[in-house]
Amino acid sequence: MIDLLPDDDQKALIDNFESVLAAEAPLARLRDGQGDLALLARLAELGWFGLGLPESAGGVGLGLIEEALLFREAGRFLVGPRLFAAVLGAHAAVGAGDPALAAALAGGERGACLLSGDGRHAFDRQPGDSLVRVDEEGIRLLDEAALVRAEPIDGLDPAIALERVELDERGVRRLADRTLALRTKVLVSASLVGLAEAARDRATLYAKERQQFGQPIGAFQAIKHRCADMAVGCESAWTLTALAALCLGSGRHDAAFQAAAARIVAGDAALAAVRGNVQIHGGMGFTDECEAHLLVKRCHFLLQLAGGTRLHQEALLGEPEPVHGR
């Protein structure tokens, strides 16, 4: 069946994500420099990290598409990158035949932080963390011992603690297959979509409220059309991300194609939306107080999280055209 819209169970799931995050993840939290630790502990308690993990590893046993729905909402509320680390780390542990570790990561008993694909940065690291590194080839789950050096540095995104790190990967504990690299692309795309949607919604709301020349600025086509472009960007990026999630989830031959394409389109849509959102807020948008800049900064972070857009472009060009049927 061809159905890119959520069914009733999926709708309930989305509502649940949204109501929890709306209550517990106001963007104001991002200013306290706590790296979302409290929020993530709460989400672990709710079982969200294990949504797409098999039940045998203590997960809920849902599909990649449900996980993508979670990351879309998480992107909308700028949930910190430890969410990626916990979920991907748990999948890697399952792939490596260590369901106990998977359960510990998914349950939040064991901490995990994400490294950049090139291994140069760590994000929101805590003592005792497992380190999760994903690149085009696959995923690596490292012990803390692999960390030779870690130097805190100023980061673009004020809500993410950034460290420049040096690794000794001779202690590499696990190496899993390429589908986890693709899963990462899909989840990054989903987060970018959520971020784009947040920007679209904030811009649209402001365009309805802010009055100039005696009317809401959203009545001016220059503003209206920019919002419309954000809406189209979100629609194109989400439908493709959902398609990629479904293709990868069911092992279709074109999963790598769709995942790379989704990451490219979602990246472009998100960047255009977060920047447009600043512009539509005028002088207010340029302030530290307005939250618009937080979206811009998070966008650039997500764009580097699993390799830059150019990398995904080359990956896409390396795939055959998806054709249905034999």
Added chain:
Amino acid sequence: MDFTFTVEEEAFREEVRTWLRANVPTEKRPKEGQAMRAFDTAWQRRQHESGWGGIAWPVEYGGQGLSLVQQLIWHEEYVRAEAPPPGCMFVALSHAGPTVMLRGNAEQRALHIPRIIRGEAVWCQGFSEPGAGSDLASVRARGVVDGDDLVVTGQKVWTSYADVADYQELLVRTDPDSQRHAGLSWVICDMRAPGITVRPIRTMAGITTFAEVFYDEVRIPLGQVVGGLGEGWSVAMSTLSFERGTAMIPHQVELQRTVEQLIALAGEVTGPDGRRPAAADDEVRSRLARLRAEVAAMRAMTYASISRAQREDAPGPEGAMISLYFGELFQRVHDAAMDILGGESIERQGRAEAWTFRYLDGFKHTIAGGTSEIRRNIIGERVLGLPRGRA
């Protein structure tokens, strides 16, 4: 959420593929005039004789009543088999025919429907006027009731295929005191009726596929009014609910193919450095990848619109998003083609011919059937709920 084709659907794909492979015309399709009409109607007849004449039409009208997914499969295979576009049969099959089915009376249906599906009647659409383009509700062509006739005087413009059409779906103002959407009527106009003058217009691509049409006291029997006098706007809109966003699928599938051809082209032509193929250039690669990804997104939007149509009867304003996306993407693809062709982009022959033709012809995709600006208005106002501007 799901993305799988059932066993039956895969079998259907095989059946369609086999039939198309054996039946798609091998001659080149003429782009204009009577030769085009003969080609398009012959192809329609051939499809009809094998039962494929109206894949989206209900069975009772000789169609196949296919599901949306089957229609999608048909179009995918159609493009893959390099089958020709419906051309001048498009309005009859996708607009006029369905409108007559939905809103016409028994007599109108009996007269027109079979001739359309058999490829015997070509229709055109007379909505736009010199003073009524984006603002279609300001139609001024006038229809005056006189005895059993409607006497029509006025002008239409940009009427695709008017020069080869037998009938026209004509929107006229039949209540002289009416404003905007009220007081319009949807009428079947015989293009051979006395008083009609068709003056073909050449497009920027160099072909003559539309025309202006003048009406000088053209007498149309009142029996040709569809849906009743004064109901024209609602009749015109009813076609949209039939379409359910599927009419544009062939163009979308075709664009995917075009991008693949562009990637192949970039491997053949010399790139910007004058030595290596264009496909070795970093900037060209980046652009090609982006276009490929955007086509994938457009296809996903098609699947999403099918998913919506499976749940709702009337299509929502979301349809404007895919139309807008398609039109602009088509143009980006051909902008890239011009750059990749480089020095050859000023040729209209040989390897450049198809690309330069489509580059020029593609300007229509952000104008015809609603301009990009109007589509952005619809998205802004009806999808996002932004306020309308002060008039």
